[in-house]
Amino acid sequence: MAPKSARVTRNPELIPGVRKISRSKMYHKRGLWAIKAKNGGKFPHHDKAPAATPVVEKPPKFYPADDIKKPLSNKRKPKPTKLRASIIPGTVLILLAGRFKGKRVVFLKQLSSGLLLVTGPYKINGVPLRRVNQAYVIGTSTKVDISGVNVEKFDDKYFAKQVEKKKKKGESEFFEAEKQDKNALPTEKKDDQKAVDAPLLKAIEAVADLKAYLGARFTLKDGMKPHELMF
Amino acid sequence: MPFKRYVEIGRVALVNYGKEYGKLVVIVDVIDQNRALVDAPDMVRSQMNFKRLSLTDIKIDIKRVPKKKTLIAAMEAADVKGKWEKSSWGRKLIVQKRRASLNDFDRFKLMLAKIKRAGVVRQELAKLKKETAA
Numbered sequence: 001m002a003p004k005s006a007r008v009t010r011n012p013e014l015i016p017g018v019r020k021i022s023r024s025k026m027y028h029k030r031g032l033w034a035i036k037a038k039n040g041g042k043f044p045h046h047d048k049a050p051a052a053t054p055v056v057e058k059p060p061k062f063y064p065a066d067d068i069k070k071p072l073s074n075k076r077k078p079k080p081t082k083l084r085a086s087i088i089p090g091t092v093l094i095l096l097a098g099r100f101k102g103k104r105v106v107f108l109k110q111l112s113s114g115l116l117l118v119t120g121p122y123k124i125n126g127v128p129l130r131r132v133n134q135a136y137v138i139g140t141s142t143k144v145d146i147s148g149v150n151v152e153k154f155d156d157k158y159f160a161k162q163v164e165k166k167k168k169k170g171e172s173e174f175f176e177a178e179k180q181d182k183n184a185l186p187t188e189k190k191d192d193q194k195a196v197d198a199p200l201l202k203a204i205e206a207v208a209d210l211k212a213y214l215g216a217r218f219t220l221k222d223g224m225k226p227h228e229l230m231f
Numbered sequence: 232m233p234f235k236r237y238v239e240i241g242r243v244a245l246v247n248y249g250k251e252y253g254k255l256v257v258i259v260d261v262i263d264q265n266r267a268l269v270d271a272p273d274m275v276r277s278q279m280n281f282k283r284l285s286l287t288d289i290k291i292d293i294k295r296v297p298k299k300k301t302l303i304a305a306m307e308a309a310d311v312k313g314k315w316e317k318s319s320w321g322r323k324l325i326v327q328k329r330r331a332s333l334n335d336f337d338r339f340k341l342m343l344a345k346i347k348r349a350g351v352v353r354q355e356l357a358k359l360k361k362e363t364a365a
Contacts, residue, residue: 094335104335142336213339231335 081114086139090146093118094138094218094231100127102217106144106200113156121197121204124214129193131159140231144210148199153192236286238267241293243311244284253324255315256284257306259296268296272303289314 011019011026021029036043087093091107093116105127108117116134120127204210220226236242242258251274260268262278269284270276276299291309293302306312315321333341 092336140335142334209340209343210336212343213336216339218335228331229335230332 080112081110081134083110083116084134084139086141087116087134087137088143090143092140092142092144092214093132094140095127095132095136096138097136098132100125100130102219103127104140104214104216104218105132106146106214107139108146108149108151108196109154111154111156115156117151117154119193119196119200120214121200122193123197123201124204124211129154129189129196131156138231142210142213144200145203145206146200148203149196151196236288238281238286239290240295241291241305243287243289243291243315244269245287246279246283247285248283249279255287255311257291257293257302257311258284259293259302270299270302272299272306287315287320288318 010029011021013019027033032043038044087107089107089109093105093107095101095103095105095118103120103125105118105120105125108119108129111117111131113131114134115131116137117129118127118132119129122128204214238258238261240259240261244256244258246252246254246256251271254271254274256269256271256274256279258267259270259276262268265282266278266280267284268276269279276296289309289311291305291311293305297305316325
């Protein structure tokens with residue numbers, strides 16, 4: 001439809017309560033006489049549309065004993081965690097908690113759950129492809145060239161625990177066999193680790209001392225004040 | 232032990248408290264027993280309590296409350312910046328600033344360099360010890 005320009009009122013208010021044109025003049029202006037004339041002296045009248053007959057609902061067979069309150073509907077959609085400005089793909093991070101606390105690690109990408117995907121690289125400091133929470137991480141200003149790495153295939157589903165099929169029959173022997181299988185890391189994951197680490201290692205070896213840096217753990221020593229340190 | 236650094240017009244001082252912390256300023260006038268009128272090339276001329284100033288050895292030749300242009304010219308002529316950066320006090324401050332601005336990676340590289348230097352020194356010492364023992 002053509003855009004409507006802002007309509008100017010036909011009967012402006014001069015002062016509050018007093019309009020410009022009288023009732024009879026407005027009747028004429030609005031053309032109500034013409035509408036009446038078209039309709040043979042009377043104002044056109046439309047009958048009400050026939051009301052749709054309501055569907056007969058059978059009364060329910062069962063009423064619950066107590067009136068239960070319905071909880072209010074919650075349409076909140078949680079937003080993905082905001083990534084700190086200092087953390088960009090390729091940044092060296094210092095892990096602060098968990099098994100690898102103090103390790104310096106390379107950041108790859110942020111997953112859809114908000115967690116950060118991170119790798120040692122494994123050969124340098126033993127940290128595999130792993131998810132890490134942003135809150136337990138210090139972002140340093142050291143960056144590694146990450147352009148040769150393809151991290152498209154990694155998402156939260158990749159890190160989900162393997163679901164164990166229930167085995168009711170057969171006891172001790174079955175359990176031992178299964179335990180052994182589970183503890184060994186599937187070769188697919190090992191290959192993924194190697195594929196991600198290979199270009200990273202090349203980029204790291206290009207910078208002097210960076211390999212040793214990533215292999216060392218971060219510790220606070222005498223006189224170091226974290227709030228005064230620049231990372 | 233007599234005083235050597237006096238509050239006088241042209242005395243260069245280091246601000247040790249407040250918004251202008253760490254800046255070198257020149258005393259251009261004395262207001263009263265506690266305050267001086269102070270000026271620097273990159274700030275508006277303002278008053279400061281003497282307690283906020285640490286006097287340095289540097290003095291420049293100016294008249295009472297010079298114009299900004301004159302002040303800058305006098306500072307260039309006396310080479311305040313150069314003298315300051317050569318003095319041991321000034322060098323210490325520069326080193327402090329550099330150390331505070333070190334990255335985590337820089338601190339690691341520094342540690343490696345210190346260990347290497349200590350290793351070299353120890354080798355030389357061992358050589359000298361062998362010579363005197365022999």
